[in-house]
Amino acid sequence: MNIPCQILPHESADGPGNMALDEALLDAVADDPRAAMLRTYQWSAPTLSLGYFQAVSGAETDPRWRGVPLVRRPTGGGAILHHHEVTYALVVPREHPLARRGAALYQAVHAALAELLRAHGVAARPRGGFPESGSRIHPFLCFTDQDPEDIIVDGVKIVGSAQRRSSGAVLQHGSLLLKRSDLTPELPGASDLARIPSDVHTWASLIHRQIPGSLGLLPEPRDVAPEIREHARRRAEEVYRNPAWTRKR
Secondary structure, three states, X not given: OOOEEEEOOOEEEXXXXXXXXXXXXXXXXXXXXXXXXXXXXXXXXXXXXXXXXXXXXXXXXXXXXOOOOEEEOOOOOOEEEEOOEEEEEXXXXXXXXXXXXXXXXXXXXXXXXXXXXXXXOOOEEEOOOOOOOOOOOOOOEHHHOOOOOOEEEOOEEEEEEEEEEOXXXXXXXXXXXXXXXXXXXXXXXXXXXXXXXXXXXXXXXXXXXXXXXXXXXXXXXXXXXXXXXXXXXXXXXXXXXXXXXXXXX
16 A cells, blocks of 8 residues: 655654654544654653653652653653654554554564664664563663564664554654663663764654655655644643643553
């Protein structure tokens, strides 16, 4: 299924702004499923994002997060420190073949990112293997967890993603770690593991070209529509800047 994919400009915003715009894109594609949407972005300050189901106490009891802005994502998974990274968000209509089974979209996007990294000299590959059966305790930080869909370099996770599914569309967003942060020295990025640049804008441009082509989407550069921007502004104020949302678990 070859459908248009609106390629939106790379932006920088705070945590609530970023999460609200991702949700607004999900709602826009659900309302009008004729096109997918892709954007990349960065964070105006180092920010800790909690997965939808995570307890806020995990952030509040660790002194290294004191003074770090906190936001709760609309997607699951572990907490992520957004610092030296590029973040992507892809929304596809629910009827797209890759959206019908959760793992298919993870695999397709991660395969595209791994191919992009390998083309630039990074020995990236999916972790692979089988998910562990039964329940297990997940670590607080997403990039210290292990999932078969992770993209790894020498066993080190450098790409992780999460999804939110609505009745009409699927949002998948994720992070490519580019460089180690002083707040998480245990987590190296791609430029720490290989001789590549860590410039966010360079990688954002590469991702804009790589993902649509690899997924059979037809890229169409667009600006964010004013009505989507306004919807995101309202969601940021009503939800993502609301302490009740951040502390809901």
